[in-house]
Amino acid sequence: MEQIVNLDSVAQYNAIRGVETLHPLVSVMDLNGLHPMGTRRYHFNLYAIYLKELKCGEMRYGRNLYDYQEGTLVFIAPGQMLQIERRPDAPASPKGWALVFHPDLIKGTPLGRHMPDYSFFSYDANEALHLSEKERQIVVDCFVKIQYELGHAIDKHSKTLITSNIELLLNYCLRFYDRQFITRDDAHQGVLEKFESLLNNYFNSGKARENGLPAVGWCAGQLNLSANYFSDLIRKETGKSAHEHIQARVIDLAKEKMYDDSKSVSEIAYELGFKYPQHFTRLFKQRVGSTPNEYRTLN
Template identity: 40%
Template sequence: MKHPAKEFQVLATVTDYTRFCGLPAPAHPLLTLIDLELARNQPSPARLTPIVQQLYTVWLKRDFKGRLHYGHQSYDFSEGVLGFVAPGQVFSVDEMLDVSELSGWMLVFHPDLLLKYPLGQKMAGYGFFSYQVHEALHISAQEEKVLDGLMATIRDEYERPIDAFSRDVLVAQIEQLLSYANRFYHRQFLTRRAPERDQLSRFEVLLAGYFAQDGTLPLPTVHYFAEALHVSPAYLSDMLRSLTGQNTQQHIHHALLEKAKRLLLTTSLSINETAFQLGFEYPQYFNRLFKSKTGLTPAAFRRSAN
């Protein structure tokens, strides 16, 4: 079945995100904190095209009147205020969105912020970042007070001049925020039966699970995932492109590069050993792919991060 082509706007960096929202450049290259009351009067091009962001977003929104479209379903804010988006996921908003009374905050951070920390490995375990969750998290007044307090500490650190400890402190604060979110999430959803996974969610789980494995694995192919989902490779790529703006191979490359970055920054493996562990038979192919996607060779990326 042929899916109609769509236009997608890709936000690859935190600066892309603030520019898209009509806000000043971020104080930190990998993280920003947005006051939604200040941002609500900005024009919203998100109404025109779906947005693909290669960033994590956590938001607490009050007086939000409208619906988000998340993946290819609606994301329900009618009862909840706390929402989450992971890198590579797609969202857009209703034409009738009313933000005239919107308030709250939005934390936006790049996955590279977490690469050298255990939190980077744990992110896949936070179920509220999954496409399977189609409703915002409802929190009590006391829970909201806790989150606002945590956000105040993050804001205080974010507004300080960057020094050698800034990233350590920010990552620790984000982990604390997500730990509380995990507690609230399980309180709300633990007793509910999980909805049946659609193909997009199933692909997301399969892809994350494949690259979470340790040791040397062969490079996964489009055919591998298509077979696991019981669809043809052409259908899978067409379906993913229509829903996310990227085909199967592009999703694989994105996940592969995220794992490559983690190995480069958290292990002492040589560049060649890293390539072999990722499944490349020839390291030069790994070098070529890495540079084409990041603008840096693996060696240069490792040096720049250190």
Template identity: 35%
Template sequence: MKNASKEFLVLNTVTDYTRFCGLPAPAHPLLTLIDLEQTRRNVLPPDLPPVVQQLYTVWVKKNLKGKVHYGHQSYDFGEGVMGFMAPGQVSAFDATLDITQLSGWMLVFHPDLLRPYPLAGKIAGYGFFSYQVHEALHLSAQEENLLDGLLAVIRGEYERPIDAFSQDVLVAQLEVLLNYANRFYHRQFLTRRTAEHDLLSRFEAQVTAYFAQTGEAPLPTVQHFADALHVSPAYLGDMLRALTGQSTQQHLHHALIEKAKRLLLTTSLSINETAFQLGFEYPQYFSRLFKSKTGLTPAAFRFSAQ
């Protein structure tokens, strides 16, 4: 097995991150605020390995010329966009990346900053931390100005000497910023209706085709449809909730139950055979799901239609 340290550059602490950017040590051990214009003088080595950061990052980047790779996708930051990364995610940089005109800001914080606060549990609910970069948030001028104002408050606290209230204030302001980002993402889903409705149409077509198959097929997963549509599961789920009020799993369960009803009413398959045809390994799981969605067991549903 190859040594993982030779394949990835791992950034475990905020200090690791500032050192990687060629910047002074952070003023706070668990959080730093970076003016991206300060990083312009840095030149990325051509053999820079993929970077794994065990940190959260929130950024607004402008005028970054070239490609940043994130997972299996890449994104051009020529326009100003807001993006997010969670601990354990991997990014890589094109050797031709030009940062000579880069501007914007980046907020980097360690998970330990949040541990004493409710935000530590809540942050998993912000789907944008699992988005692929090509799903970044495009800000309006008004939204960008609002975020800059919030950032000024965070910067003021960050630059103060640390006292007993520093972490409370920083985490509270960080939560406000994330809540606004959540609002802006929801706005993006609503204002980009043409693109999102096209994605919704393609999702529905994929689901229809999947459940139109005859014979046994494995139970469909959210990941399967996200991969087929070239988006992340979180993005797909947020789009569906914004446009339909239902999660991806709820859509799949609805289609599954509708197919189950057709099989129960139009074939002589036993309940167990119906379950296997739908992809259930254990028939009792099928019966349990069917009853939770319809109020009847599969056998009672079949009998009621006679």
């Protein structure tokens, strides 16, 4: 059976890399000259951000290789599994930067409260962040600032300054991903149209009555995207989340079905994938401003 290494602490990760632990909850390192991670699977109970500057190995998330090249950021969240596969032509020493921090570091901080906003920690293998040279320099500057704080004697300001700089780095990454959604348009071309077609086929085929409303995760999987990346991409395209988009499609279909007097509101609800008609009535009133029966009477 393949060996799995559980990374539970910053000190454990530092030991693998061969660096001193300056802070028990966070570490940042220039990878040049450090020990490479061995060829095995790693289960992270830490947050990790990698800036890859050289193809020194392959990272596999799930069944897919990370879509990375020189100047690419990779994000790992607690609970995720990463597999390292050494390339035969890989140099002895990796090149790039790594930031790892324990979830306890950000508890009770502004960063901890906003961590769910950084959805790219759950993006899939083919959705890494590709940086321009100017963006790469900004990222490296953030790493250097955190490194400076770790070299400073720990005092009452340390936690605030370290977490603030991590938050600054992640906010820049939000901006860079917004740019990538635009500049990598070829990779995203037609996603919205495919999404619309997927929903149409789902409802027209009767799958909704059998399987319920289509979930965002299911739609993303059909389009070979992670749920978070898919949702963020749809929001950039339409201003609405994928969930809101699905609800809007359901309401449009419901309005059409209301003109068929032979069907009761309950029958329409079941056809659209609702398990309970009252849930359909509640959503309809929220989105339309009237109940299904009121809408049917008015029209």
